[in-house]
Structures are given as C-alpha cells and as structure tokens.
Amino acid sequence: AQTVTQSQPEMSVQEAETVTLSCTYDTSESDYYLFWYKQPPSRQMILVIRQEAYKQQNATENRFSVNFQKAAKSFSLKISDSQLGDAAMYFCAYRSPDAQKLVFGQGTRLTINP
Amino acid sequence: SQTIHQWPATLVQPVGSPLSLECTVEGTSNPNLYWYRQAAGRGLQLLFYSIGIDQISSEVPQNLSASRPQDRQFILSSKKLLLSDSGFYLCAWSARGRRGGAFFGQGTRLTVV
Numbered sequence: 001a002q003t004v005t006q007s008q009p010e011m012s013v014q015e016a017e018t019v020t021l022s023c024t025y026d027t028s029e030s031d032y033y034l035f036w037y038k039q040p041p042s043r044q045m046i047l048v049i050r051q052e053a054y055k056q057q058n059a060t061e062n063r064f065s066v067n068f069q070k071a072a073k074s075f076s077l078k079i080s081d082s083q084l085g086d087a088a089m090y091f092c093a094y095r096s097p098d099a100q101k102l103v104f105g106q107g108t109r110l111t112i113n114p
Numbered sequence: 115s116q117t118i119h120q121w122p123a124t125l126v127q128p129v130g131s132p133l134s135l136e137c138t139v140e141g142t143s144n145p146n147l148y149w150y151r152q153a154a155g156r157g158l159q160l161l162f163y164s165i166g167i168d169q170i171s172s173e174v175p176q177n178l179s180a181s182r183p184q185d186r187q188f189i190l191s192s193k194k195l196l197l198s199d200s201g202f203y204l205c206a207w208s209a210r211g212r213r214g215g216a217f218f219g220q221g222t223r224l225t226v227v
Contacts, residue, residue, distance in 0.1 A: 006157075035215045043152075043202060045218035091158065095208070095215070100146045100165050102208065102216050106157035 002027045004094050006105035013082045014113050020067075021077045021108045023092030032096055034068065036077045039089040039107070048090075051075065079110075087112045116141035120205045120219030127226055133178075133192040135222050137205030140186065145207040147188040148216060149180055152202040164188060165210065200226045 003026045013019035025034070036048040051059045051068050059066050063083075067076045079086055092105040120137045127133060139145050146165050150158040162180035164170040170180050177196050181189045188205060202223050208216040 033215070037215070043221050045204065045206070047215045047217070050215055089155075093215070097211075100208065100210070101160065101163055101171075102148060102206070103160055104150070104158040109155070 002029075002032075002094050002096060002101070002103050004092050004103055004105035006092055006108050008108045009106070010109045010111070012111040012113055013079075015084060016081055018078060018080045019082055019110065021079075021090050021092075021110065023075045023077070023105055025073050025075065025092070025094050027073070027094065027096075029096060029098075032094060034066075034075045035093040035095065035102075036064070036066070036075075037091045037093060037104075038086075039091065040085075040087070045091075049077070082112050084112050084114060086110060116207075116217065118205065118207055118217055118219045120222060122222060123220060124223045125225070127195050127224065129197055129226055130194050133190070133195050133199070133224070135190040135203055135205075135224075137188045137190075137219055138186055139207045142207070142209065143185060144210045145186060146210055146216075147182065147186075148206040148208070149188065149190050150204040150206065152204060152221075154202075158204065161190070195226045197226050200224055 005024045032053045034051045038046045038048050049061045063080045065078045089107045091107045095102045117140045148163045149161040160173045164182045204221045205219040206216040
C-alpha cells in the first residue's frame, strides 16, 4: 500500500526567507502524481502544486517549487520569500492513476515569524 | 465550473445516534469521490473512495459506511455513533483518469457527546 510520510510536524521561518518542507512516499508504481496542499485556519484544503512522476522537470508555481527525486521517493516543497499568509498546515499527497486513491501525509504546521 | 457542496458544516450528535453526511458535486460527471477524516491538528485519513456508482472502497474498518446513490452524490453514514467518531470530515472529488488533484468541500465538524 502507498504511504506518505512527513517527518516534520512543525516548521517555522522568518518572513521573506525560504523554507523547505519534506515528504517521502512509498510505492511500487512507476506512474503516479504527487501534490502539496495547504490548509489554513479556515480548514479549507487548497491545492498548491502538483508533480507528475514521469516528468523529470520540477514543478513551479510562483513562490512555490518542488524538488522531486523519484529514485529516492522524495518530494519536498520550497517556499521562497515567505509571507504571513503562508502560515498553514501543509500536506503532501500521493495519487495512483489506476486505483484513483489519494493518500495524504500527516502534515507539517508552518509558522511564519514577522 | 465545478463545485462541491458538503453539509452540514457543524453537527453535534449524542453517542448511539445515527449519522448522515452528504456531499454533492456539480459541473462534472463520473467523478472520483472521497471521504476523509481529520483529527484535531492531524493528517487526513482516507475513509472511503469511489470511482463509480456501486464501486466504493473502504480503507479503514470502522463504525462508518459510505454510499453513492447517484453519480455525483456521496453519503457517509453510521448507524450508531461512537465518541471516537468525532472529528472533521472532508469530502473531495477528482476527475476520473485526469492528472489533477482533488478538490475539497468545506468540511463538517462532528462532535459526538
């Protein structure tokens, strides 16, 4: 079964600096999709960025980028120029294309210090 | 555009009472549908997912069940609630066979007393 692990329950960063959130996953599949979601205090889940396993190029969305290491089964999220509005829980997720399951990690709570 | 509706937003139920949470998706057809539970400050636990009517997979043996009476309707139920069923329940959908992520409803905060 696919599992997703986020080893950092909490992280903090100074405003305007860069922070990296870690995620590892376990799968025997070669084709799959990975995602980072943000959950602010409102608890609404917001899709931040996605990566397709067959693409070697790392995905980027404005200040958010990923470091996808397929062989290591690692998928980290880098947030540049951190802003107060980035404070939230961040979840890494894995989706199998065949089974259509979407499995989440335990989350990392990110605090932005002004 | 696609939208997902989940209700109620908040629910307080006594132990032993039944439960029915409803989720409806608009603007798409044949979606994959998901129910998750989130304990306070914790991750999302996948409870059920469905790739079609009468195709529901259960991920965690528990006091809950799910049904999909229509293509875009997903219902989470329980015959008798336990205290441990308290939590934040999220419904989500994703496009079948597409590469995108899932989109979530607003969630239901369930407190069993």
